Amino acid sequence: MLNQNNDTITAISTPEGEGAIAIIRISGPLAIELSEKFFTGKTKLSQASPGKLQLGKFYFLTSPDSRSPEIHDQVMAVVFNAPHSYTTEDMVEIHCHGSRFITKKIIETLVNAGARLAEPGEFTFRAFINGRIDLSQAEAVADLIKAGSDLEIKNSLQQLEGYFSDNLKKLRSKLVEIVSLLELELDFAEEEVEFVKRNRMFEIIDEIEVSVQRYLQSFDRAKIMREGARVVLVGKPNVGKSSLLNALLKENRAIVTEFPGTTRDVLEEQVSINDTRFRIFDTAGICSTTNPIEIEGIRRTKALMKEADFLLVVYDGSSSFDADDELVFTEIEPYLQSSDIIFIINKKDKPQKIQVEIIEKITHNSRIVKVSALENVGISELGLQLITRINARVSNPNGEYLVTNIRHKKSLSLALSAVRNARGVIEQGYSGEFIVSELHEAIENLGKIIGAITSEEVLNNIFASFCIGK
Ligand SMILES: Nc1nc2c(ncn2[C@@H]2O[C@H](COP(=O)(O)OP(=O)(O)O)[C@@H](O)[C@H]2O)c(=O)[nH]1
Numbered sequence: 001m002l003n004q005n006n007d008t009i010t011a012i013s014t015p016e017g018e019g020a021i022a023i024i025r026i027s028g029p030l031a032i033e034l035s036e037k038f039f040t041g042k043t044k045l046s047q048a049s050p051g052k053l054q055l056g057k058f059y060f061l062t063s064p065d066s067r068s069p070e071i072h073d074q075v076m077a078v079v080f081n082a083p084h085s086y087t088t089e090d091m092v093e094i095h096c097h098g099s100r101f102i103t104k105k106i107i108e109t110l111v112n113a114g115a116r117l118a119e120p121g122e123f124t125f126r127a128f129i130n131g132r133i134d135l136s137q138a139e140a141v142a143d144l145i146k147a148g149s150d151l152e153i154k155n156s157l158q159q160l161e162g163y164f165s166d167n168l169k170k171l172r173s174k175l176v177e178i179v180s181l182l183e184l185e186l187d188f189a190e191e192e193v194e195f196v197k198r199n200r201m202f203e204i205i206d207e208i209e210v211s212v213q214r215y216l217q218s219f220d221r222a223k224i225m226r227e228g229a230r231v232v233l234v235g236k237p238n239v240g241k242s243s244l245l246n247a248l249l250k251e252n253r254a255i256v257t258e259f260p261g262t263t264r265d266v267l268e269e270q271v272s273i274n275d276t277r278f279r280i281f282d283t284a285g286i287c288s289t290t291n292p293i294e295i296e297g298i299r300r301t302k303a304l305m306k307e308a309d310f311l312l313v314v315y316d317g318s319s320s321f322d323a324d325d326e327l328v329f330t331e332i333e334p335y336l337q338s339s340d341i342i343f344i345i346n347k348k349d350k351p352q353k354i355q356v357e358i359i360e361k362i363t364h365n366s367r368i369v370k371v372s373a374l375e376n377v378g379i380s381e382l383g384l385q386l387i388t389r390i391n392a393r394v395s396n397p398n399g400e401y402l403v404t405n406i407r408h409k410k411s412l413s414l415a416l417s418a419v420r421n422a423r424g425v426i427e428q429g430y431s432g433e434f435i436v437s438e439l440h441e442a443i444e445n446l447g448k449i450i451g452a453i454t455s456e457e458v459l460n461n462i463f464a465s466f467c468i469g470k
């Protein structure tokens, strides 16, 4: 549990192990005084100019109360005076040689003199508790440390520099403003005055809805970038879904047979074309059946469709459109608007029997791709089309901030439903207190992201994921 005391804490801030140098941080009211006892340089640390490295010696304790003149390390020390430091407290950093033994000795020396070992993330926690950064900025620190791509760095920096928090604060304060006016209105209930014009309220609600929705969509995009787009193959049995997966993978991963219903479970493969990553899911064919194994397979197919970023709907060109194809269509219909769908007619190497006009009607004349998975015809074009669509979906030309944190996403979703409920309540002419209650909900959820209102449990969870010394 993170301690809210302002005692003096210390930890090694560089990774464990041997290295050229290691850095030990000390933060708190005694940071300078404690370090000064063991450091000898040209200038005393209490008189050192802040932010400037001082060359000197750091002496270790050899027994509980004595330091030996021989046993020391040559170090650089730097002082940051409160409030101009990472934690806003007095801070010292000791840059010593990166030996496990030396770092251990220095920490032991400082702890013996009265410092306490810092908990994971405790320096950043202090920066948060002391108001230097808000919660989403603290989380950005952890993200930055873990960043593995240009995009992740850019995004965590936007968050760290407060771009995201500032936007949320603005949205939140607009809500706070209407809520306070509405509360005033409730106080003067008998006089039937309207302090907030309902139209103005709709305007603000619309604005918040649009912004929050955009953030939520950015979460999906970020997820595609990070994990790869989820592409799900659907169609009735035997149309060549598994063959198509194999053709796309250029290897025989999925089992292909002439017996319908061979793929009873979901198969996932990861493919990378031109640096775009995607995950292809081969599924059990959709058909009317009483076989319990097939029924379970179809249930999983449907569950997967809900999570898909793209659907590849496959038909067999060599047979006519039948009841099962119809069933496939019923299943994908709800996704026609929201998901990206590519319609594929497979087996173009065989004489064609399918009524293309039926599919054209279903697809509202969107382009249908004709391929032969068996003879590898049209497959690379299909791959390219997929990539173009994925890239169009994830592209971020304006360098927009992307929400990547699941905690933020959850709070944003709750805030979104609350403002939508508020709109409903106003439209139905409910009294002010119902509007206030929904808007409070939205305010609270936006506030949770920046840590304006946060439970201790949430805080502990967040900071526990940090490394020691950060
Ligand atoms: N002639 C021809 N046969 C194909 C083609 N694609 C798949 N098949 C055959 O159709 C049958 C079913 O293929 P499969 O990939 O298992 O279909 P799924 O049930 O949709 O996964 C197999 O015998 C495949 O060899 C194709 O493009 N042309």
Ligand SMILES: [Mg+2]
Residues within 6 Å of the ligand: 241, 242, 243, 255, 262, 263, 282, 283
């Ligand atoms: Mg199959």
